[in-house]
Amino acid sequence: MPRTTSPAAHSRGLTLAVLCAMQLMIILDATIVTVALPSIQADLGFSQAGLAWVMNAYLIAVAGLLLLSGRLGGLIGNRRVFLAGLAVFTAASLLCGLASDKELLIAGRFGQGVGGALASAVILSMIVGLYPESTQRARAIAIYSFASASGASIGLIAGGVITHTLGWHWAFLLNVPIGAAALVLAARLLAPERGIGLGEGADVIGAVLVTTGLSLGVYSIVQTAEPGAGTGRTLGTGAVAVALLVAFVARQATAGKPILPLRIFRTGQISVANVVVVLAVAAGFGFQFLTALYLQQVLGYGSGQTGLAFLPAPLTIGVVSLFVAAKLIARFGTRAVLMTGLAGFAAGLVLLSHAPVDGSYLRDVLPVLIVMGLGVGLAIPAMTMLAMSDVEPEDAGLASGLNNTAQQTGGALGLAVLASLAAARTSGLVGEGADPTAALRDGYSLAFLVAAGFVTAGLIVSFFLLRTATKAAAEPARSTVAAQPSPTAQPSQPARPGRSEQQAALADCTTAAG
Secondary structure (H helix, E strand, O other), rough: OOOOOOOOHHHHHHHHHHHHHHHHHHHHHOOOOOHHHHHHHHHHHHHHHHOOOOHHHHHHHHHHHHHHHHHHHHHHOHHHHHHHHHHHHHHHHHHHOOOOOHHHHHHHHHHHHHHHHHHHHHHHHHHHHHHHOOHHHHHHHHHHHHHHHHHHHHHHHHHHHHHHEEEEHHHHHHHHHHHHHHHHHHHOOOOOOOOOHHOOOHHHHHHHHHHHHHHHHHHHHHHHOOOOOOHHHHHHHHHHHHHHHHHHHHHHHHHHOOOOOOHHHOOOOOHHHHHHHHHHHHHHHHHHHHHHHHHHHOOOOHHHHHHHOOHHHHHHHHHHHHHHHHHHHHHHHHHHHHHHHHHHHHHHHHHHHHOOOOOOOOHHHHHHHHHHHHHHHHHHHHHHHHHHHOOOHHHHHHHHHHHHHHHHHHHHHHHHHHHHHHHHHHHHHOOOOHHHHHHHHHHHHHHHHHHHHHHHHHHHHHHHHHHHHHHHHHHHHHHOOOOOOOOOOOOOOOOOOHHHHHHHHOOOOOOHHH
C-alpha cells in the first residue's frame, strides 16, 4: 500500500509540538493554582468553600463540553475547533491574570475550561491523522501521553515557583504569550479541512442532554469535597445528572444523526479503556493534590519547595513515555505494558501511604515519585492507544473527546473523593484528641491507600476484560485489505485512512497483548 504524504509533512514535528504544548497547558492549568490557593485566598478574600471554585469552575467546564467539542470537530473540522479553543483559552487566561475580585477569577477559570475543552477534544484526533504510519504514530502518541501525564506535576512545580517569585497572577499571565504564539503557529501549520457539516450531526436535544448531564455530574462530584455540603442536595443533583445521561444514551440510540454514535462501543475495547482511564486519573490527580498538602502541612515545605519537590515525577514520566513505552508496546503488547504500569503506580501509592510525620524527602518521597513516574510513563501511552484503536475515521474526534472526558471526570472524582476521605479521617482523629499533624498524615495515608485501590481496580479490569477486547480488535486488522481513500478528502491533504487502514496501523501495538 503506497504511503500518502501531506505537503506539510516536513513540518509534522513542529505541528505535533504545538498540539502537545496546548495539551500540556490544558492539563497543567488544572493543577497550577493548587500551590497558589493560599495566596489567592489571602489576596481576593475567598472563603474556604468559595476557594474550591477556583479549581471546580475549570473542571466542570472542561468535563461538560469535551464530548460535544469532539463531535464538533467531526462536523466543522478539527482545525476550526482547535483554533477557537486556543483563542478562548488564551483570552480567559488574560482575564484570570488581571482579575481583581473573586467573580472575575472564577469567570476566567470557567472560560479557560471552555477553551480547554474545545482544543483538547480534537488534539488526539489530529495526531492520529497526522501520523498514519503505525510506528511513527506510536511515538507521537507517546509524546502526547507525556504531555498529558506530566502536566499535573509540571503544574504543581510551575505554580510553586511562579507564586513564590512573581505572584499568583503570573501563573495565568504566562499562558497569554504562549497561547498567542501557539495560535499563530497552528493557523499556519494545520492544513485546512472540511468537516461533514453541521447538517450531519445537529442533534440539539442530545447536545443539551450530554453537556448538562456531564456538567451537573462533575458539579455533584466536586460538591462532596466542600465543607457543609448537604448530602441530600449532592445526591439530588447526582441523580438528576444520571437521569440526564441515561436520557442522552436513549436519545443516541434513536436519533438519526447522533452526537455519540453508539457503534463506537461495538468492540467493548473503548469502553474498557476509558473506564481504566477514569480510575487511573482519579488516583493520579488525588495523589498530586494530597502529596502537595503532605509536603506543606506535614513536612513544612514552602510553595517553592513543594513545586520543586515534584520535579523527579515528570522527568521520569518523560523518559519512560518518550523513549521506552513505544518500544515495549511494540514488543510485548499494549495490555501487558498497561498492566505493568498500573502495578507500578499502585505500588508507589502504597509506599507513600507509609510516609511518617517526620518523613525525609530522600527516603520517603523521592523513591515513590520515581516508582510512580515509571508506572505512569508506561500506563498512559498504553491507555491512550487502546482508547483510540479500532475507531472509524469520522469518529476519531469523538473518541478523542471521549478519552479527554474520561480524564477530566476521573480528575474531578479523585480530587473530591480522596480529599473528602482525608479530611474526614483527620477531623475524626483530632476530635479524639490526636496530634493535628499526625492526624493530617493519617488522613493522607488513608487517601493514598484508597487511590491505590482505584489503580488496582483498573488493573483487574484490564486483566479480565482487555484480553478479549484486544484480540477482537486485532483480528479484523490482520485480514483486511487496504481501504480506498475517503471520497471527502481534499486534494491539499492526504486522504484520511479508512477503518481497515486505521486498524492495521494500530494492530502492531495491540495484538501482542493477547
